[in-house]
Structure formats: C-alpha cells, structure tokens
Amino acid sequence: xxxxxxxxxxxxxxxxxxGLFFSFNLFTxxxxxxEYGDVVINNFSExxxxxxxxxxxxxxxxxxxxxxxxxxxxxxxxxxxxxIDMLKIIDxxxxxxxHNGEIAWAVENCNLCHSGTPxxxxxxxxxxxxxxxxxxKKPEQK
Amino acid sequence: xxxxxxxxxxxxxxxxxxxSAADVANGKKVADISCVACxxxxxMGAPKIxxxxxxxxxxxxxxxxxxxxxxxxxxxxxxxxxxxxxxDNDIKDAIAYFLDSAGVRAAANASKAKAKPKAKPAPTPVxxxxxxxVKKPKKSKVMNFNRLMKPPSEWNPPPFEDxxxxxxxxxxxxxxxxxxxxxxxxxxxxxxxxxxxxxxxNGLIAPRWDKADDTKQPFVMDLNIVREVKGSMPNxxxxxxxxxxxxxxxxxxxxxxxxxxxxNQISMAAILMGEKCGVCHGKVAFPxxxxxxxxxxxxxxxxxxxxx
Numbered sequence: 001x002x003x004x005x006x007x008x009x010x011x012x013x014x015x016x017x018x019g020l021f022f023s024f025n026l027f028t029x030x031x032x033x034x035e036y037g038d039v040v041i042n043n044f045s046e047x048x049x050x051x052x053x054x055x056x057x058x059x060x061x062x063x064x065x066x067x068x069x070x071x072x073x074x075x076x077x078x079x080x081x082x083x084i085d086m087l088k089i090i091d092x093x094x095x096x097x098x099h100n101g102e103i104a105w106a107v108e109n110c111n112l113c114h115s116g117t118p119x120x121x122x123x124x125x126x127x128x129x130x131x132x133x134x135x136x137k138k139p140e141q142k
Numbered sequence: 143x144x145x146x147x148x149x150x151x152x153x154x155x156x157x158x159x160x161x162s163a164a165d166v167a168n169g170k171k172v173a174d175i176s177c178v179a180c181x182x183x184x185x186m187g188a189p190k191i192x193x194x195x196x197x198x199x200x201x202x203x204x205x206x207x208x209x210x211x212x213x214x215x216x217x218x219x220x221x222x223x224x225x226x227x228x229x230d231n232d233i234k235d236a237i238a239y240f241l242d243s244a245g246v247r248a249a250a251n252a253s254k255a256k257a258k259p260k261a262k263p264a265p266t267p268v269x270x271x272x273x274x275x276v277k278k279p280k281k282s283k284v285m286n287f288n289r290l291m292k293p294p295s296e297w298n299p300p301p302f303e304d305x306x307x308x309x310x311x312x313x314x315x316x317x318x319x320x321x322x323x324x325x326x327x328x329x330x331x332x333x334x335x336x337x338x339x340x341x342x343x344n345g346l347i348a349p350r351w352d353k354a355d356d357t358k359q360p361f362v363m364d365l366n367i368v369r370e371v372k373g374s375m376p377n378x379x380x381x382x383x384x385x386x387x388x389x390x391x392x393x394x395x396x397x398x399x400x401x402x403x404x405x406n407q408i409s410m411a412a413i414l415m416g417e418k419c420g421v422c423h424g425k426v427a428f429p430x431x432x433x434x435x436x437x438x439x440x441x442x443x444x445x446x447x448x449x450x
Contacts, residue, residue, distance in 0.1 A: 033299050034306045035320050036333045037426040051308055054301075057426050058320055058334050061388075062347045065360065066426075071390035072353065077421055103354055115313030120306050126333070128424030129416045 052116030169239030
C-alpha cells in the first residue's frame with residue numbers, strides 16, 4: 001500500500017515534470033530575449049522616477065566568483081530580495097561595495113545601472129521558472 | 143500607388159540584393175558588436191545607423207573613400223572601429239549594412255571591388271553614389287526548419303535589443319553586448335551559450351575570489367556525491383569541485399543542503415521550481431535542459447560514491 005502510493009507520487013511528479021518540460025520548451029520560443037541571468041531590480045526605482053535597474057550576471061561573473069557577492073557582500077539568492085536602495089549603495093553596501101570609484105566606476109553613472117525598460121518587474125531573466133509561468137503572463141513582449 | 147512603389151522597390155531589390163545579401167547580414171553582425179556603440183546614437187558626430195542624410199553626405203566622396211576612412215580611422219572614428227581583430231571585409235560588410243539600412247546604395251561596381259583579392263589600390267577613387275530606397279525582399283516563410291527554437295542569430299542580443307534595456311535610454315548603448323565577451327569563451331548550447339566551467343579551467347577568465355585582492359584563491363574541494371535515480375535516467379553525480387571553484391560552502395550549507403550524503407530530498411519538480419539545485423541551475427548556472435551535465439553516470443556501473 002505504502003509502496004504503491006509513493007510510486008504513484010513519483011509518477012505524478014514525473015508527469016508534472018514532463019508536462020512542465022514540454023511547456024518549457026514551447027516557451028523558450030517566446031520573445032523573452034534577455035541575456036540569461038540578467039536581473040531586473042525594480043522594487044523602488046520606478047516609483048521614484050528612475051528606470052529599473054538591470055544587473056548583468058554574465059558581465060560580473062567573468063570578473064568575480066559568485067562567492068564575492070553572495071557570501072562576502074551578503075547578496076541573497078533572490079531577485080529583489082535584498083532591499084537595496086541608494087543610501088545603502090553610497091554607504092558602501094551591495095553594489096556600492098565596488099561601484100565606489102575604486103573597484104568599479106562610481107554611482108554618478110546613474111544610467112548604466114538604471115537602464116531598464118519601464119514597467120519591467122523585478123525578476124531574473126531566462127530562468128526556467130520565468131519560462132514556465134510565461135504560459136499565461138508573458139513578462140515582456142516586443 | 144503603393145503597389146507600384148512596392149513593385150519598383152522589389153525590382154530594384156532584385157537587382158541589387160544578390161550582390162550584397164551575404165555581406166549585409168555579416169555586416170549587421172559585425173556592426174552589432176563593434177560599431178553600434180557610437181553609430182546607433184551618433185556619438186561624437188558618427189553618422190547614425192538608418193539616417194539617410196548622414197550617409198548620403200558621407201558617400202559624396204565615394205564608397206572607396208568611406209571604406210578607407212573606416213579602415214584607417216578618421217578623427218574620433220578609430221581604425222576598424224577600435225577592433226583590430228576584424229578583417230577588412232568585415233568592415234566593408236558593416237558599411238554595406240549601414241548603407242543598406244539607411245537606404246543609400248553604392249554603385250554596384252564599387253562594392254564589387256572588394257570581392258576581387260585586391261591586386262591594386264582600389265580603382266576609381268571617385269565613385270558617384272547612386273541613391274535609391276531599397277526595400278528588403280521578404281524571405282519566404284513557408285517553412286521554418288525549427289519552428290520553436292531560437293536561431294543562433296537571436297542568442298545573446300545586444301542590450302538595446304534584448305527587451306529589458308530601454309532603447310530610449312543612453313545606458314543601453316554604453317553597456318557591453320554579451321557577444322563581445324563571449325566570442326572568446328568556451329561555447330555551450332544553453333544558458334549564456336557559454337561553458338563557464340571550461341572557460342574558467344582553460345584560464346580564459348580569472349574571476350576574483352575577493353572583491354579587491356587578485357591573489358586570493360578558492361579552497362577547491364574534490365568530493366563527488368552520487369545520487370541514484372530510479373528508472374532509466376542516469377544517476378546524478380554532484381561534483382563539489384566545480385562548485386567550490388565558484389562558491390563558498392556557506393552558499394549551500396546548511397541553507398540549501400544539509401551536508402550529509404543522502405540527507406536531502408531532491409526531485410526534478412523541485413529543481414524546476416527553483417529549489418535545491420534549481421536555486422542556481424535554471425537561473426544563473428547552466429539551465430535544467432542540460433540533463434546530461436547532472437545525469438552523467440550511466441547505470442549498471444557499480445554504484446559507489448567516489449571519494450577522491
């Protein structure tokens with residue numbers, strides 16, 4: 001009895017997975033073009049009249065290991081999960097630990113970080129989850 | 143009215159398309175990587191892509207002169223757009239693309255000059271530009287071989303075309319297009335289309351382990367954990383080595399995984415929904431579609447957790 005039900009569970013999990021995978025494949029074709037791993041951060045920016053922030057993982061990971069940001073600097077693995085704002089940045093936290101004119105260019109280059117298309121919500125792009133939910137709500141059409 | 147215009151355009155296109163089709167396509171590729179930074183927005187007075195007046199004016203001295211200036215540089219225009227790895231033909235193709243998208247056409251004989259393995263300094267230096275509006279003929283779309291897959295030309299688009307960077311802001315043109323970096327890295331078929339493990343191991347990049355100190359090195363732990371998988375799928379080999387090259391133990395232990403073999407329940411459904419291995423795989427590290435990278439141990443082999 002127990003074996004059977006756990007088998008059933010496994011099976012339905014697999015079915016779910018296979019189903020997901022096919023829909024996933026289908027929607028890699030959606031026009032969500034963005035580079036894999038680009039994170040849009042838009043908790044406060046647009047409300048404050050700035051373009052959303054786009055953080056490119058590919059660009060930074062070629063220069064730093066994940067550990068630098070995700071262990072030393074304390075970035076949590078969650079798009080928008082760090083409550084970043086400009087005060088923290090100019091005080092040397094988060095992006096400001098490097099974008100301080102010493103390791104990388106300083107904060108006055110607003111447009112390089114605040115480069116996002118208006119109305120783009122906070123999320124990581126090209127992700128499996130994004131492609132799964134794009135089924136009913138496609139994040140950005142072009 | 144409209145249809146006559148279209149017809150003339152088509153006829154013109156028919157006669158000119160053959161000569162330049164391949165060039166223009168390659169030219170766009172070259173331009174997207176090496177030229178748009180200045181020529182999209184017209185930085186420092188660079189003639190703008192798609193701006194007919196700009197390019198007509200440039201073409202007054204003839205295509206050969208324009209090509210020469212692009213190859214050798216002109217004031218703030220660096221030689222070959224600052225990218226010495228480009229061939230002369232790449233530059234000429236990029237110019238063909240600029241002219242094409244601005245609707246400015248060079249006289250046919252001028253663009254032919256480059257097809258010949260140039261024996262002498264190119265012919266007549268003064269070639270009159272023939273200006274015509276060319277509409278690109280639409281390719282027949284009866285059948286696409288892969289209906290649902292993105293063609294390679296759509297991988298790694300430059301920021302101003304990727305849908306999340308605002309093409310009306312200047313940031314989008316100042317940022318580096320991914321392909322500019324990726325052309326030199328190890329390729330893969332998914333994610334960034336970069337095999338980051340090989341890229342790192344072959345020394346093509348040297349990402350820092352400390353935000354400022356170049357000399358600090360990670361403690362790399364070579365411990366494989368084999369997870370048996372029921373059914374036909376090959377077993378999963380989880381390698382600590384490739385992970386500890388990038389990550390700190392605290393990135394996974396204990397928040398994502400209890401550090402004890404077999405102590406964690408992991409399933410594909412969880413991974414797909416962004417949990418367990420899916421915290422990173424399918425977001426930043428290689429995506430879930432690369433089944434074989436994780437399911438790498440075929441069955442029937444003795445199932446031993448190899449501890450090296």
